[in-house]
């Protein structure tokens with residue numbers, strides 16, 4: 001019995017992820033429905049659309065970039081654990097201590113030192129330090145995010161990095177007076193970092209954008225519509241996002257930029273210059289196969305999985321969608337700390353995959369009490385069956401009671 005009680009004690013104080021126990025503390029916020037998705041390895045599952053798109057991207061890089069000896073320039077890695085330190089996910093990447101992106105509201109923390117990676121950039125310094133000059137690194141990422149057709153709290157990124165020395169960067173210019181680093185640091189401008197020469201920054205930017213545009217054309221055809229948008233990331237400067245038109249709407253596919261020189265210095269490559277990008281594998285697969293909803297990637301329905309085969313180009317044939325049903329939840333907010341992500345997370349843990357979408361449809365302040373009222377519309381729909389009324393009511397009632405219990409709100 002002592003063993004039994006010890007086990008009970010330890011489940012209170014630890015959290016088990018992929019068979020390992022981690023210390024819990026005030027930061028722990030990984031719910032069971034996320035733990036259940038750890039180690040699904042969709043990106044390494046043969047004939048899964050995410051694996052197919054990953055392989056196509058890796059093949060493009062292997063086909064286009066060869067070294068003098070005919071070998072592949074880019075190494076490909078896809079099996080690094082998503083459990084990382086807060087240092088890897090943020091500090092190593094120069095994310096300020098008080099930056100909003102660190103918030104417990106937006107991330108899954110295991111404890112105050114460890115978390116589920118929010119992006120594959122978390123491994124940049126480790127991989128560069130271990131000697132790679134060019135690599136592709138694919139993995140599952142975790143974020144407390146909104147629920148809609150292109151966002152899911154578990155998704156996959158493919159990270160690409162390429163680092164150049166003076167010779168490689170300027171080889172084609174045939175001008176051997178060009179250098180990556182300024183002799184004395186100049187000014188940081190919108191176009192470049194202080195350490196870099198303008199020539200180095202321009203050639204690196206061109207190489208990055210050209211590589212990614214060719215990737216997009218290679219996957220989606222020469223007529224694909226795309227555009228560059230200026231962006232900001234703490235770990236790159238300058239930075240951009242690439243958007244692609246999908247069914248008449250612009251969809252963000254990736255973020256990228258020139259690595260902050262400080263990061264290369266940390267990694268022992270301060271004499272070189274590098275670019276990096278992180279792309280959403282689901283977004284690429286949605287465009288490639290015309291898959292309309294990101295939740296489908298988690299489907300175990302044969303009518304979905306059967307449609308994809310490695311090496312065969314296909315377009316997704318939607319099977320009849322089951323009818324949706326709609327429910328509203330309205331409440332008064334009792335303090336200024338209300339966050340819709342907390343409500344979304346409760347919805348995900350009580351509803352799992354049957355909640356397709358939640359949108360704020362009404363919000364107002366009561367003129368007398370000054371209290372704020374919110375109303376969210378919930379779309380219930382399953383991918384593989386028609387939901388019964390009782391089932392929807394059941395989830396809706398659980399959602400109402402959990403929300404009332406866990407959030408500072410008063411149901412209306």
Ligand code: FA5
Pocket residue numbers: 118119120121143145150151152153154155156157233236239252253254255256257276277278279280281282283
């Ligand atoms: C990043 O995560 C940066 N680490 C990308 C980067 C890498 C920039 C290297 C510079 C250098 P962002 O949060 O924008 O950036 O996410 C990158 C891509 O991941 C998005 O463009 C999108 O395609 C995908 N993505 C992000 N969040 C989700 C989500 N919740 N569901 C599905 N895909 C997502």
Ligand code: MG
Pocket residue numbers: 241252254255
């Ligand atoms: Mg972005």
